[in-house]
Amino acid sequence: MSHPPYLYPGYRSTVLRAPAHEPVMPVLGPDSVELTSPVFGHEELGALDADLTGRHPGEPLGERIIVTGRLLDGSGRPVRGALVEVWQANAAGRYAHGGDRHPAPLDPNFTGAGRCLTDGEGRYRFVTIKPGAYPWRNHRNAWRPAHIHFSVFGTAFAQRLVTQMYFPGDPLFAHDPILRSIPEQDDRDLLVSRFDLDATEPEWALGYQWDIVLGDTPTEA
Amino acid sequence: MTAPHLRATPSQTVGPFFAHALPYETGPEVVPGWRPGAIRVHGRVLDGAGTAVPDALVEIWQADEDGEVPRRPGGLRRAGHGFSGFGRCATSPDGHYWFDTVKPGAAGGGGAAPFIAVLVFARGLLKPVFTRLYFPEDGAVHAGDPLLAAVPAARRGTLVAEREDGGAYRFDIHLQGEGETVFLGF
Numbered sequence: 001m002s003h004p005p006y007l008y009p010g011y012r013s014t015v016l017r018a019p020a021h022e023p024v025m026p027v028l029g030p031d032s033v034e035l036t037s038p039v040f041g042h043e044e045l046g047a048l049d050a051d052l053t054g055r056h057p058g059e060p061l062g063e064r065i066i067v068t069g070r071l072l073d074g075s076g077r078p079v080r081g082a083l084v085e086v087w088q089a090n091a092a093g094r095y096a097h098g099g100d101r102h103p104a105p106l107d108p109n110f111t112g113a114g115r116c117l118t119d120g121e122g123r124y125r126f127v128t129i130k131p132g133a134y135p136w137r138n139h140r141n142a143w144r145p146a147h148i149h150f151s152v153f154g155t156a157f158a159q160r161l162v163t164q165m166y167f168p169g170d171p172l173f174a175h176d177p178i179l180r181s182i183p184e185q186d187d188r189d190l191l192v193s194r195f196d197l198d199a200t201e202p203e204w205a206l207g208y209q210w211d212i213v214l215g216d217t218p219t220e221a
Numbered sequence: 222m223t224a225p226h227l228r229a230t231p232s233q234t235v236g237p238f239f240a241h242a243l244p245y246e247t248g249p250e251v252v253p254g255w256r257p258g259a260i261r262v263h264g265r266v267l268d269g270a271g272t273a274v275p276d277a278l279v280e281i282w283q284a285d286e287d288g289e290v291p292r293r294p295g296g297l298r299r300a301g302h303g304f305s306g307f308g309r310c311a312t313s314p315d316g317h318y319w320f321d322t323v324k325p326g327a328a329g330g331g332g333a334a335p336f337i338a339v340l341v342f343a344r345g346l347l348k349p350v351f352t353r354l355y356f357p358e359d360g361a362v363h364a365g366d367p368l369l370a371a372v373p374a375a376r377r378g379t380l381v382a383e384r385e386d387g388g389a390y391r392f393d394i395h396l397q398g399e400g401e402t403v404f405l406g407f
Contacts, residue, residue, distance in 0.1 A: 002228055002229050002230070002231045003229075003231050003232045003347070003348045004231065004232065004233075004347035004348060005347070006346065006347060006348065006350075008347060011234075011345070011347070012345075013234075013344050013345030014345050014346075014347060015269075015345075016268040016269040016270055016272070016345070016396075016397060017268050017269070017274070017343060017344075017345035017346055017396045017397060018345070018346075018396070018397060019350060019396055019397055019401055019402075019404050020269075020397055020398075020401060021376075021401055021403070021404070022406070023351075023404045023405055023406030023407075024368070024371060024372055024403050024404070024405055024406060025371075025405070025406040026367060026368040026371060026405065027367050027368075027370075027371050028329075028331055028367045028368075030405075030407055031328065031329035031333055031336075031368075032284075032290060032328050032329050033282060033283060033284055033290060033325075033328050033329065033336070033338050034282075034338050034351075034407065036282075036290045036292075037282070038282060038291070038296040038305060038306060038307035039291070039292060039293060039294045039295075039296065040294050040296050040297055041293075041294025041295070043294070043298070044294060044295070044296070044297040044298040045297070072227060074226055074227050074229060075226065075227070076227055083296075083297075085242060085243060086242075087238070087239055087241065087242030087243070089238075095238040095241070096241050097237075097238040097239075097240055097241050098240075099237060099238060099240075099276075100238055111241060112241070112242070113241055113242035149233075149235070149236060149239065149242075151235075151243060157282045157338055157340070158351065158407040160280070160340055160349065161230065161232060162232060162233070162234075162235045162342055162349065163230055163231065163232050163233040164233040164234075164236075178233060178234060178347070179233075181347050182231045186228070187228065187231050188231070190228060190230050190231060191230065191231060191233070211230075212230045213227045213228065213229050213230045214229065214230070215229035216229075
């Protein structure tokens with residue numbers, strides 16, 4: 001199992017929020033409701049939703065990037081028409097969220113939220129700026145590696161995934177309990193995007209490539 | 222030839238700062254509250270100390286009154302009194318969430334009772350918790366429900382909402398501790 005456990009004391013917030021009982025597996029597996037997923041349509045999304053740099057009158061500060069990849073099932077088949085939502089801090093490491101007290105500047109031209117539907121090949125693509133690292137109060141001198149949050153719907157509600165995408169070579173990986181809550185190094189590496197010259201657009205933006213693989217629903221496993 | 226089996230992308234916490242991105246205005250309205258037959262489902266998300274979780278995101282997914290699972294778009298933007306089956310609500314500072322929806326019909330086979338699938342994300346949850354909300358008036362069919370039958374009797378009640386005087390259904394979600402809600406191992 002590649003997922004972290006619920007309880008990982010190094011990440012302090014898990015201590016009072018991790019369920020203590022073992023999860024119950026329904027004898028018959030997930031039911032028809034849990035084996036299906038909400039369906040989303042293009043008419044529900046705005047034309048600019050996938051461009052996080054184009055939502056305000058001016059250009060946001062920071063390094064413009066393109067983040068793209070495919071949403072796949074465990075057999076490598078594309079998951080088409082799936083809703084992918086992203087959110088992130090700005091280039092200075094500050095979220096456009098009232099609760100963020102990090103004394104780094106807000107950017108009036110960057111909100112840091114976007115969404116899109118995967119195309120016929122399961123591909124998503126966002127234009128954004130590279131988020132900054134930021135401090136949090138989990139332990140003394142705690143800093144989160146730069147990351148983009150992803151929320152993904154599969155073909156089953158039981159496959160629902162929320163995770164974080166990281167950038168290659170970040171020196172904070174070794175010090176981050178959230179990434180390190182994943183037991184196996186091979187699985188942690190799955191959350192690190194790779195720089196991709198093919199996704200890079202000349203004179204405009206660096207490209208990063210990151211595929212997302214949804215778990216099988218238990219009855220398929 | 223067997224299909225390649227790829228390692229699944231691991232889950233990470235939703236974190237505390239999703240409020241500018243994931244909630245949307247009609248998220249809690251699976252149907253408008255004025256629709257005939259609409260029900261209110263609500264409750265609080267609580268941690269192991271019994272303290273409100275003010276930064277949780279609750280999602281529901283369900284069948285309609287006839288037990289049909291919706292197959293058409295509309296989860297984010299509903300037209301008129303359309304029913305999409307999907308709802309999303311961020312908890313308030315006192316840990317409260319709510320949905321206006323309809324009572325689902327039984328959708329599963331094998332004697333399954335009607336339920337709403339419930340998913341909770343939060344800071345401190347490295348992966349979401351799945352549960353089910355069952356309805357108190359369906360006690361007769363609960364006895365034959367395959368999931369409820371698999372849950373120890375002492376914990377079964379955590380999966381059944383409470384009917385309030387005004388007609389709303391109350392469903393508190395205890396992540397840990399006294400009365401910990403039964404979570405499902407998907």
